[in-house]
Amino acid sequence: MQIKPTDENSSSRDLFPGALEMMILESLRRQPAHGYALVQHIQQRSRNLLQVEEGSLYPALQRLLKAKLVKAEWGLSATNRRVRTYHITASGLRHLEQEISSFERMFEGISLVLNPGNSSAS
Amino acid sequence: MNWIRQQFPTPQVVRRSRSDEMRLHLEERVEQLIGEGLSPQEAQRQARVAFGNLAMLEERSREVWQWPTLESIWADVRFAFRQLRKSPGFAFAAVATLALAIGANTVVFAVLNALVLRPLNVPAAKSIYIVGHAKSIWGYESYPNYLDLRDRNRSFDALAADNITQAGLDTGKNPSQAFLIEASGNYFDVLGLQPYLGRFFHAADEHGPNSAPYVVLSYAGWREHFEGDRGVVGRTVLLNKHPFVIIGVAPPGFVGTFIAFSPELFVPVNSGLESDGLLNQRANRWMSELVGRLKPGVTPAQADADLDAIGSWLTARPIPTLRIQTCLHSNCSARALPALLAGR
Numbered sequence: 001m002q003i004k005p006t007d008e009n010s011s012s013r014d015l016f017p018g019a020l021e022m023m024i025l026e027s028l029r030r031q032p033a034h035g036y037a038l039v040q041h042i043q044q045r046s047r048n049l050l051q052v053e054e055g056s057l058y059p060a061l062q063r064l065l066k067a068k069l070v071k072a073e074w075g076l077s078a079t080n081r082r083v084r085t086y087h088i089t090a091s092g093l094r095h096l097e098q099e100i101s102s103f104e105r106m107f108e109g110i111s112l113v114l115n116p117g118n119s120s121a122s
Numbered sequence: 123m124n125w126i127r128q129q130f131p132t133p134q135v136v137r138r139s140r141s142d143e144m145r146l147h148l149e150e151r152v153e154q155l156i157g158e159g160l161s162p163q164e165a166q167r168q169a170r171v172a173f174g175n176l177a178m179l180e181e182r183s184r185e186v187w188q189w190p191t192l193e194s195i196w197a198d199v200r201f202a203f204r205q206l207r208k209s210p211g212f213a214f215a216a217v218a219t220l221a222l223a224i225g226a227n228t229v230v231f232a233v234l235n236a237l238v239l240r241p242l243n244v245p246a247a248k249s250i251y252i253v254g255h256a257k258s259i260w261g262y263e264s265y266p267n268y269l270d271l272r273d274r275n276r277s278f279d280a281l282a283a284d285n286i287t288q289a290g291l292d293t294g295k296n297p298s299q300a301f302l303i304e305a306s307g308n309y310f311d312v313l314g315l316q317p318y319l320g321r322f323f324h325a326a327d328e329h330g331p332n333s334a335p336y337v338v339l340s341y342a343g344w345r346e347h348f349e350g351d352r353g354v355v356g357r358t359v360l361l362n363k364h365p366f367v368i369i370g371v372a373p374p375g376f377v378g379t380f381i382a383f384s385p386e387l388f389v390p391v392n393s394g395l396e397s398d399g400l401l402n403q404r405a406n407r408w409m410s411e412l413v414g415r416l417k418p419g420v421t422p423a424q425a426d427a428d429l430d431a432i433g434s435w436l437t438a439r440p441i442p443t444l445r446i447q448t449c450l451h452s453n454c455s456a457r458a459l460p461a462l463l464a465g466r
Binding site: 034035036039053054055056058059061062063066074081082083084 | 146172176
């Protein structure tokens with residue numbers, strides 16, 4: 001269970017596999033970042049609807065490193081701390097585009113099923 | 123070969139860098155929460171709750187580099203099998219080559235191990251010699267010839283005879299075929315050994331055929347058949363359905379004088395295991411290997427001449443000329459063949 005909706009009233013729900021990786025890649029496409037900054041970025045961009053179980057970011061980053069979709073290097077942060085900053089690679093960018101387009105198709109398919117009125121209208 | 127490195131525990135420096143990264147994350151979260159007005163303790167607690175189980179997440183980060191690689195090895199193995207199935211001729215050639223090479227290596231190692239790595243493990247092994255024939259690597263003699271050579275030679279302190287054989291062993295559970303050495307009563311005394319447990323059999327135990335139904339276990343045989351039970355001495359076992367009394371256990375390093383052969387037991391040649399008829403045939407040349415300890419000051423050449431003289435005396439019976447052929451502890455390649463053929 002990596003990401004949960006933050007609404008206390010709704011039951012928590014797992015995201016589909018690869019969702020966290022996709023959001024990490026998208027965040028890194030905008031700007032290289034270290035782990036903590038990535039978590040904050042994802043939470044802010046989702047307007048806190050999604051909350052990453054923060055630690056689960058790190059196994060996901062290792063998976064991306066292993067697949068060579070991101071690379072990492074140690075450097076100094078703005079607060080002068082030694083941090084490990086992640087960058088997206090060229091194959092990471094290609095992978096992200098494929099994932100987004102496949103996600104959009106899936107999302108569209110689900111929407112069509114859930115809103116049959118819209119589907120017959122189109 | 124990268125995957126080999128990945129299967130082993132990650133070097134400390136890499137592991138530490140992953141942990142550092144996660145701890146830094148916690149620190150930053152704690153600072154932020156303190157900035158929002160929480161007490162340090164409460165900030166710590168909330169940061170840890172939000173982060174999740176640190177140890178488990180470290181483990182999962184490490185596993186990322188391990189298990190998928192094992193899966194990919196499995197995929198490689200399946201791919202290799204599919205390829206082999208497509209070309210059975212190649213598969214057969216590869217398997218046959220491997221089998222022959224492994225077999226040959228095993229034989230070479232067995233000989234090397236016996237000759238070089240583990241020479242005969244008895245006191246003053248350099249004076250131990252085996253009697254062979256001048257024109258043959260086969261050194262075996264009939265039992266009656268052995269008795270003549272033993273009694274008439276002047277070169278050996280003592281001369282023993284031994285022989286490899288097999289018998290059905292019943293210790294009361296799981297009867298099985300056992301490899302054993304049949305030896306003359308003086309065998310252990312010629313070699314100068316002391317028992318690990320109990321006693322050995324001696325020349326004085328032999329009173330003609332069927333007189334000494336005793337068993338000495340090799341150390342390995344004792345461990346294998348009796349799980350190292352120290353109370354084994356005095357127990358009776360069946361060998362080819364005849365009762366034999368266990369009188370002792372040989373020391374750990376001693377496995378007989380045959381190269382690349384390890385017996386489970388030793389029995390006296392006059393124990394009745396061998397039929398008298400076979401034992402008393404002078405023409406039965408495959409009966410015994412002769413092993414003796416040269417007297418101090420006697421050279422192998424002198425012993426050769428001595429044995430040749432007895433050989434001449436025996437010629438009437440008839441028997442090939444005898445001479446000392448090789449010793450056990452060096453230069454023994456000629457001895458390896460019969461021992462290997464007779465051994466396991």
